[in-house]
Amino acid sequence: MEKQVLFTIFGATGDLASRKLYPSLFRLFKRGELAENFAVIGTARRPWTDDYYREIVLASISSLSNDKRQAELFTNHFYYQSHDVSDSGHYATLKVLGEKLASQYQTRGNQIFFLAMAPRFFGNIAQHLKSEKVLTGKGFERIVIEKPFGESLSTATELNDSLRQVFDESQIFRIDHYLGKEMIQSVSAVRFANPIFEALWSNQYIDNIQITFAEAIGVEDRGGYYDGSGALKDMIQNHVLQVLSLLAMEKPVKFDGDSILAEKVKALQAIRKYSHEEAKESFIRGQYVSAKFDGQDFIGYRSEPKVAEDSRTETFVAGKFLIDNERWAGVPFYVRSGKRLTEKGTRINVVFKNESNPLFENVQQNVLTIYIQPTEGFSLTVNGKQAGSGFEIDPLRLAFRHDAEYFGNSPEAYETLFLDALNGNSMNFSHWEEAKRAWELIDVVREAWDSDSSELPEYPAGSMGPIASFKLLEKDGRSWNWKPDEWYRKRGKL
Incomplete structure (x- = not known):
């Protein structure tokens, strides 16, 4: 109409x-x-x-x-x-x-x-x-x-108060354009419309969940803005925590804006707020430096236009969130986001537990991958029998990606969000309670880093982040599931 x-x-x-x-x-x-x-x-x-x-x-x-x-x-x-x-x-x-x-x-x-x-x-x-x-x-x-909605909890609160003097919450639509993407909106469908996943969606079966927002580009012409923001505020505070809340929330009583918001806020409130020392242990940062990647020379972040020569702004963040509730106790949510990484890609990896199996050796963990961009779809890694004699186990991937025709007809994120705003549907927008809690969590990390004068970790342009990012998971006996850099390293391109 x-x-x-x-x-x-x-x-x-x-x-x-x-x-x-x-x-x-x-x-x-x-x-x-x-x-x-x-x-x-x-x-x-x-x-x-x-x-x-x-x-x-x-x-x-x-x-x-x-x-x-x-x-x-x-x-x-x-x-x-x-x-x-x-x-x-x-x-x-x-x-x-x-x-x-x-x-x-x-x-x-x-x-x-x-x-x-x-x-x-x-x-x-x-x-x-x-x-x-x-x-x-x-x-x-x-x-x-x-976005950004403020630069800290205090500035966000001040901004919200000024808006609320004129508009009520139902009239304020805070855009997080990732929430307008088809796959982000499909996360709830994957969870709640498929009994096979809904039954397994807890700490009883899931070992860890990984969320990656990787960008292959540098800061381009946004050096002035980015140098005052950094990856923590630019990506983790909004996009990443929004996705995390969708993955962690309980089943809403109805699939409408108010019901989903209530569950997302509950999930965010259950995320453990770290002390400064805990934040230093659970979050690492990095900054890209010049390197040759796949035959191209890339400059380092500090050489980018409008970036300070001695900048300590992070272009990469990796961290671990813990959720203190019955469903997720003991399951780490690993997140990472950065610029000038190996490949552009936003994806979620749900890594299932691998219980000891007396019947088979070399059984790999089942992994559900949700692709958000640049392609959209799903894959599920399962264990099957290797072809031939014997009974060797061979990992198989059941995968689906949308084709080019789908992408041509799929509504672009802002188109979806414009239509939602016209209809007064706030389901795919960020609300104040979500933004407030996100800042409460992120401010602690920012303060911990600002009080740390140690040398900023670096990573070569084209890699998947600093060594500390990999050690963050290794000390928990885990590893990042998505490793696009390995292909380039094996061929001497990185």
Whole structure:
């Protein structure tokens, strides 16, 4: 059913808007979710005109349509307003344009504000939307904000308080774009729709769970931002802990936003909060250095543009979370994330216990792998009989990956999240209680590291992290299941 809404995008001239937001809105337009009764106001400091803005939007969707008429019909719904987020007068101008477009496109007063800007502006924008009466109360009014949500528990609390003075929690949509990915949404389906896994999903059968968010790229043109953030805040605090909570939560009473949120929060609350000493033992960091990988020379992190020459910012994190409840007691959740690693890949490895078996030798652990990106699918490693005489055990992999046609038709994460925001469905967004608990856990690690002046571990560009990452599991008698670097090492490419 066609949606009636006025979008206002703060930060409309930025990279995120061009790469993600405009293409996602166009996909919704092609699907008929958006048609006649919508308009988009793009706002930023640059003095663009409506026509120039539409050219930018048109260029951003050029790969998605061969129908010039359709693309132009879409971009005709876009309007631009040069804007200073600190100037009250600009909000008055924004209000006039918004009222005009609401009448012209019959949006019923429905508004979505997308803040594709630095978090320090969020509270200021929200306050001005209220004080200058851009918010009318005539229809639904929702605010969508990008990560990071604060830089610590204290700053996140301050930010949340400023937003809550204007919007209630049901109106605030905190984006974690990984939650919009098909496979992340499928984690619950894997667990709860398959009795074979639901029956085994506990410390009785699972030895450990591994979550890897690996990036092959370096910091590229984000050196200035990244050097003030690092992998711990950029990935572990949000993406990784969101995935972990989905894996660890109890079965919700209903498959809806409120029920899932309640169980995710319970899971996060059950994660053990470390002391500073425990954090140093359970979390390691690293920074990539120059190296030759697969025939290419890569510079080190400190040589990247806009990165301090003496930077101690971590580009890699590996850690162990423990969950103190009946289901997960004794099962470590190992996590790692880093830049300039061997391969790009986000995957979950559920490693099952391998009880002693008097009948067979060399029986390997069963492993359920959930692939999130760049491909999406599942695999299950089981033990089978090796072909030929005798009864030798041979590991087999039962695997499924979605094909290219599926990827072409699968909704991109931001498209899914836009549609959820339009429908008021907060299931795939992060809530304050989740963000608050995540910061409580991560602040301890950050403080422990900041008090440690020892030399920062390094790892060669193209590897899977510093040696300390592997030792973290080795001291528990375990190892990382996904080892893409071994293939390159065996061939002298790393």
